[in-house]
Amino acid sequence: MxxxxxxxxxxxxxxxxxxxxxxxxxxxxxxxxxxxxxxxxxxxxxxxxxxxxxxxxxxxxxxxxxxxxxxxxxxxxxxxxxxxxxxxxxxxxxxxxxxxxxxxxxxxxxxxxxxxxxxxxxxxxxxxxxxxxxxxxxxxxxxxxxxxxxxxxxxxMDNRPFAWALRLGLLITAVGAILGFLMTTPTADQLAAMETGEMLSIVGAHSVGVEDGGAGLPFVGWSTEGGDIRPAHFVGLHALQLIPLLGIFVNRRFRTRLSEGRRTALVAIGGVGYLGVVLLLLWQALRAQPLIAPDGLTLAVLAGLVAVVSVAGTAVARQVGPAVSADAISGI
The missing domain is CATH 1.20.1410 (I/LWEQ domain)
Known part of the structure; x- marks a missing residue:
């Protein structure tokens, strides 16, 4: 029980x-x-x-x-x-x-x-x-x-799409959480100072390519001058809420149009796409690129990710299956 x-x-x-x-x-x-x-x-x-x-x-x-x-x-x-x-x-x-x-x-x-x-x-x-x-x-x-x-x-669990939304939310959150440990590694400048025997008071940083404490976005403080690992960390952590919400949305939106297997596929596509965004934000940060100033390569990868997820999701959603009763999603 x-x-x-x-x-x-x-x-x-x-x-x-x-x-x-x-x-x-x-x-x-x-x-x-x-x-x-x-x-x-x-x-x-x-x-x-x-x-x-x-x-x-x-x-x-x-x-x-x-x-x-x-x-x-x-x-x-x-x-x-x-x-x-x-x-x-x-x-x-x-x-x-x-x-x-x-x-x-x-x-x-x-x-x-x-x-x-x-x-x-x-x-x-x-x-x-x-x-x-x-x-x-x-x-x-x-x-x-x-x-x-x-x-x-x-x-x-009787409801596979919702079950996989819960699981994927936790797994992507685990990825987002572990990214926080990247911030604890010494920066290049800190390593150089340590090699000379200097005693440091700060080891690690949120920002990449610039010092912490510079210009940043309001409230969150994410750097607007260099890379910042916090956006990837933040988006990854909140998969815990957003992916389960995706599962609820897919069930309610498509319960009478798509089979359980196809709804599960939509959740999986959304989860993979979300993980792709987390990794893209990390890649952008590690290249010392501000979140609000992506270069052409970052935008191209983002466009490709959106296109792949959109095409895959549309292909699954257009395969109309047998009607599903409202009882099928009573678990959420």
Missing amino acids: SPLTTRLDKNIPETDLWQRIFGTERFLTWSFWLSLILFVGTIVLSIFDSRLVTGAPVWVKPMKFAISITLYTGTLAWLLSYVEGHPRLVRWIGGLTALGFLVEIIGIFVQAARGVPSHFNVGTPFDAVIFSLMGTFVLVIWVMNIATAVLLMRQK
């Missing part, structure tokens, strides 16, 4: 999103509410604290992470509600994920309160420990993401 059915009335419709989010795993629920409260707190703190860290208002980074954690924990709880027969594993996944985010948000808030960078900061032993702990627990969160994907891979 799944955690959901042990805590909620079995007659509650499976489409009840809020019951799935808040009735699946209590640690994720606590993490969701804590991060939401901290987000509100960062707004208040930003009003009274005008300090800058790496060229940005000091409480912007905690604010962004609080938003991200709220979305992630809520979505993960929803995904775990579809896992049956593994209540202990679900508790471990939820608990370790919540613990990982707790360590991360505490580290970010502590460093913001001190007015120093939370990421890449190894200037003092304390700073290095904070950064190391955050990195370690991000890896724990990543492993729990993979564990959830494995459980859903093995889970039998």
Whole structure:
């Protein structure tokens, strides 16, 4: 029996999103509410604290992470509600994920309160420990993401298009998350300084080809002067929400026109296309190219990707199959 059915009335419709989010795993629920409260707190703190860290208002980074954690924990709880027969594993996944985010948000808030960078900061032993702990627990969160994907891979679900949307969302998110570790590697300038014996206070960077803290897009801070790995990281992480939404859309839009197999193919095409965008953004960043200033080659690859996905999707969607009853998608 799944955690959901042990805590909620079995007659509650499976489409009840809020019951799935808040009735699946209590640690994720606590993490969701804590991060939401901290987000509100960062707004208040930003009003009274005008300090800058790496060229940005000091409480912007905690604010962004609080938003991200709220979305992630809520979505993960929803995904775990579809896992049956593994209540202990679900508790471990939820608990370790919540613990990982707790360590991360505490580290970010502590460093913001001190007015120093939370990421890449190894200037003092304390700073290095904070950064190391955050990195370690991000890896724990990543492993729990993979564990959830494995459980859903093995889970039998009546609705194949929706099932594969959940699985692909988790897998692409895992790719997006691991891209964050690329930012922790020393830049060329940092390596050169280290070779001369210089002690660095910052090791790693978001930007490629330029220093962090330069001109960037409002709020997110993504560099407008050089490459930036954060867009690829961001888009990859939010596959967790967007690919399942794609599955819901495909089922509702094509349920009476396409067979289950063809709807599953549409979800797979969309997932592959989404992963292609993530990798394209990474490639653009590693070439020290600003997100808002793609060159002709980047635009050509993007056009090719859009064309391939469009042609493949159109070919599948035009193959009209037998009518499918609305009961076929009752699982979403």
